[in-house]
Amino acid sequence: MPTSIAVEVLSAVFQVREPDEGPATLHVLLVGADGGESWRLPGGAPGERENLAAAARRHLGSQCGLTRVAHLEQLSVLSDPDRVPVTRTIASSYLGLVPRDVPAEFTGSPEGARAAWFDVDHLPGLIYDHAEVVALGRSRLAGKLSYTNLAFALAPARFAMSELSEIYGAALGYPVDSTNLLRVLSRRGVVVATGTVGRTGRAGGRPPALYTFADDELVVTDEFATLRPPP
Amino acid sequence: MPTSIAVEVLSAVFQVREPDEGPATLHVLLVGADGGESWRLPGGAPGERENLAAAARRHLGSQCGLTRVAHLEQLSVLSDPDRVPVTRTIASSYLGLVPRDVPAEFTGSPEGARAAWFDVDHLPGLIYDHAEVVALGRSRLAGKLSYTNLAFALAPARFAMSELSEIYGAALGYPVDSTNLLRVLSRRGVVVATGTVGRTGRAGGRPPALYTFADDELVVTDEFATLRPPP
DNA sequence: TCAAAAGTGTTCGTAGTACACCCATGT
DNA sequence: ACATGGGTGTACTACGAACACTTTTGA
Numbered sequence: 001m002p003t004s005i006a007v008e009v010l011s012a013v014f015q016v017r018e019p020d021e022g023p024a025t026l027h028v029l030l031v032g033a034d035g036g037e038s039w040r041l042p043g044g045a046p047g048e049r050e051n052l053a054a055a056a057r058r059h060l061g062s063q064c065g066l067t068r069v070a071h072l073e074q075l076s077v078l079s080d081p082d083r084v085p086v087t088r089t090i091a092s093s094y095l096g097l098v099p100r101d102v103p104a105e106f107t108g109s110p111e112g113a114r115a116a117w118f119d120v121d122h123l124p125g126l127i128y129d130h131a132e133v134v135a136l137g138r139s140r141l142a143g144k145l146s147y148t149n150l151a152f153a154l155a156p157a158r159f160a161m162s163e164l165s166e167i168y169g170a171a172l173g174y175p176v177d178s179t180n181l182l183r184v185l186s187r188r189g190v191v192v193a194t195g196t197v198g199r200t201g202r203a204g205g206r207p208p209a210l211y212t213f214a215d216d217e218l219v220v221t222d223e224f225a226t227l228r229p230p231p
Numbered sequence: 232m233p234t235s236i237a238v239e240v241l242s243a244v245f246q247v248r249e250p251d252e253g254p255a256t257l258h259v260l261l262v263g264a265d266g267g268e269s270w271r272l273p274g275g276a277p278g279e280r281e282n283l284a285a286a287a288r289r290h291l292g293s294q295c296g297l298t299r300v301a302h303l304e305q306l307s308v309l310s311d312p313d314r315v316p317v318t319r320t321i322a323s324s325y326l327g328l329v330p331r332d333v334p335a336e337f338t339g340s341p342e343g344a345r346a347a348w349f350d351v352d353h354l355p356g357l358i359y360d361h362a363e364v365v366a367l368g369r370s371r372l373a374g375k376l377s378y379t380n381l382a383f384a385l386a387p388a389r390f391a392m393s394e395l396s397e398i399y400g401a402a403l404g405y406p407v408d409s410t411n412l413l414r415v416l417s418r419r420g421v422v423v424a425t426g427t428v429g430r431t432g433r434a435g436g437r438p439p440a441l442y443t444f445a446d447d448e449l450v451v452t453d454e455f456a457t458l459r460p461p462p
Numbered sequence: 463t464c465a466a467a468a469g470t471g472t473t474c475g476t477a478g479t480a481c482a483c484c485c486a487t488g489t
Numbered sequence: 490a491c492a493t494g495g496g497t498g499t500a501c502t503a504c505g506a507a508c509a510c511t512t513t514t515g516a
Contacts (some may be wrong), residue, residue, distance in 0.1 A: 005238050005277075007321055046236075052310040052321070077305055077323045079283040090238055090283070090323075092308045146458045162468075174460045179469075180506060184457060187504085204515035205467030225456035226415060226478065227377045229405045393495075410496075411479060418477080436494030437486040457505065 006089040009056040010043040010078075010130065012137035013069065013096035016154055016170045017117055024100075024170045025119050026141075028134055030126070031063050032114035038125045041133060042115070043091075056094045064115040065106045071097040071153035071218065075136055084128050093133045095140055097153035100167060142172050147222040149190045152213035160198050160208030164191070182211075188221040189214055237320040240287045241274040241309075241361065243368035244300065244327035247385055247401045248348055255331075255401045256350050259365055261357070262294050263345035269356045272364060273346070274322075287325045295346040296337045302328040302384035302449065306367055315359050324364045326371055328384035331398060373403050378453040380421045383444035391429050391439030395422070413442075419452040420445055 013029040030039040042063045046055035053072055060066045075093040083089070106115045118124060120138060123131065144150040145168060154167050164185075165178035185191040191211045200207040244260040261270040273294045277286035284303055291297045306324040314320070337346045349355060351369060354362065375381040376399060385398050395416075396409035416422040422442045431438040 004235055007236050007238065046310070048319070049312050051312065052308060074308055077283060077308060079277070079323070081280050081282065088279070092310070092321075092323075143454065146455050160468080168458065172458065172460070176458060177506075177508095179508090181458075182469085184505070200467075200514055203466055204513095205465085206469075206513035208468060222456055223374065224377050225453055227399065227403065227407060227412075228478085229403070230479095391495080408479080408481095410481090413496085415478070431487055431494080434488080434493055436488080436492085437496075439495060459505085461506090 006045065006087050007052075008043055008045055008089055008091050009052050009059065009094060010041040010091050010133055011056045011060055011072070011094045011096050012041055012075065012133045013060065013064075013066070013098060014120070014137065014141060014154070014171070015098040015102065015117065016100050016167045019119065024166050025121065026138070026170045026173075027117040028120050028123070028137075029060075029064055029066065029096075029098075030116060030118055030124070032116075033127050038127050039118075039123075039130075040127045041093075041130045052092050053094065056096070060096065066098065066115075068098060068102045069096045070099050070216070071095075071150065073218070075133065075140060078129055078133070080129075091129075093136070095137045097141070097150070099156050100154060100163075101156035144218075145171060147220060147225065149188075149213060149215055149219045149221055152216055155213065158194055158196070158198075158210040158212055160210060162208060164211070190219075190221055237276065237318050238283075239274055239276055239320055239322050240283050240290065240325060241272040241322050241364055242287045242291055242303070242325045242327050243272055243306065243364050244291065244295075244297070244329060245351070245368065245372060245385070245402075246329040246333070246348065247331050247398045250350065255397050256352065257369070257401045257404075258348040259351050259354070259368070260291075260295055260297065260327075260329075261347060261349055261355070263347075264358050269358050270349075270354075270361075271358045272324075272361045283323050284325065287327070291327065297329065297346075299329060299333045300327045301330050301447070302326075302381065304449070306364065306371060309360055309364070311360075322360075322364075324367070326368045328372070328381070330387050331385060331394075332387035375449075376402055378451060378456065380419075380444060380446055380450045380452055383421075383447055386444065389425055389427070389429075389441040389443055391441060393439060395442070421450075421452055 015027050016024050017027045018024045029042060031042050033040040042060050044059045046052055056072060057069060060069060073095050075095045078091040081088055151167060154171060155164055161178045161182045165176045165181050168176040192214050194210045194212050196210045197207045198210050246258050247255050248258045249255045260273060262273050264271040273291050275290045277283055287303060288300060291300060304326050306326045309322040312319055382398060385402060386395055392409045392413045396407045396412050399407040423445050425441045425443050427441045428438045429441050
């Protein structure tokens with residue numbers, strides 16, 4: 001008979017957000033850890049009749065009032081025997097993405113008041129190994145942005161290419177040329193023009209054409225960067 | 232108090248092997264499932280003071296007599312409440328790779344006699360969701376072969392480029408030109424010449440130069456196929 | 463009419479592929 | 490010598506990056 005092991009899910013949920021000043025940056029959703037000044041990732045134990053992805057979504061709803069998660073995928077399993085004190089607990093971590101136009105609103109849950117978005121480059125102290133999960137989530141996100149359509153889960157329903165390039169820039173940590181981004185993503189069929197145009201900015205300028213992602217689920221668009229199969 | 236949940240590890244371990252006739256193909260390691268004609272992936276419960284990767288290695292040793300696993304990485308978590316009967320069991324699956332020059336020898340373990348390698352294109356019936364894990368392992372392997380040095384874990388210590396191209400071909404499922412493979416892998420610094428030459432084949436021919444992988448652990452060699460950071 | 467932002471076109475570098483041709487060995 | 494496989498060289502293609510130039514709006 002195997003020793004009893006507790007299982008929990010942890011979600012590293014990212015969103016591109018505008019700080020009070022300065023350019024938009026990548027943020028991660030955290031909840032206050034009991035009483036003190038440290039923070040933790042949202043998550044908890046799965047229910048009896050629930051798989052882990054459903055558990056992750058449920059905890060995001062109850063702990064943060066967040067229901068509009070556009071993408072959720074497995075990240076890793078944390079299984080070190082001493083990763084948390086007292087009870088041996090194995091954590092299954094998830095990467096979640098929220099579109100830019102989803103408002104913060106942590107209301108709707110009693111615990112919501114204790115949730116907040118943090119700039120990924122200025123994180124508070126995180127308990128246990130939760131910082132590892134955030135770091136892994138960031139690198140997974142950056143990697144997949146370049147060979148999949150994953151940005152669909154960070155972008156609003158319709159967007160100007162300059163806005164999309166801001167989103168890529170925030171998620172990757174370096175500027176992305178909106179001109180070439182359009183070319184790459186249209187060639188791959190990732191984004192399509194809607195035919196509509198947006199409002200011009202506060203300081204004048206030509207009004208932008210609006211685009212959409214062709215799919216609203218993950219599609220690998222550039223599977224074989226090299227060693228591709230013969231045509 | 233959360234419901235008791237069992238945890239197990241499952242390993243999909245691959246090796247490129249020569250069948251009795253025909254070209255080398257990718258094989259996966261299976262063990263006979265209790266009594267009947269179906270098969271399962273090696274694995275089982277983790278020990279009290281053991282993380283899951285260690286548990287996976289231990290079960291491979293005891294169930295298959297296999298100790299020389301050159302690479303082991305997490306694949307996925309299977310958490311459907313009804314994936315196995317009776318006890319709710321969450322499985323953490325691993326991808327393992329064994330170099331081509333490691334012999335079969337399932338001896339050294341009492342259960343070893345029940346282990347065998349199967350061509351991935353001619354699998355027997357697998358219990359529960361184990362076939363999913365094999366399929367996921369194959370696609371993960373194929374993907375990473377093109378942008379990492381992962382083939383180090385499938386190739387022998389020294390090899391001719393034609394042999395390496397056989398290995399790539401078996402793992403990918405389509406032929407890979409050995410000429411260009413050398414160019415791509417040397418430019419990236421993945422393989423280096425040893426300066427030695429091998430024996431010429433049975434039917435004559437120029438003796439091949441022998442190469443080695445520069446690293447014996449996973450290195451991402453082509454992280455940004457596109458959207459690369461400015462230099 | 464000028465500034466600001468969007469979009470188009472052009473050039474350039476480079477990685478990957480295909481394939482012809484040359485080299486070294488055993489029989 | 491010649492067949493057999495290994496290795497080198499070269500040309501072609503395509504994609505991505507950089508950047509100049511044109512277009513469209515608001516003030």
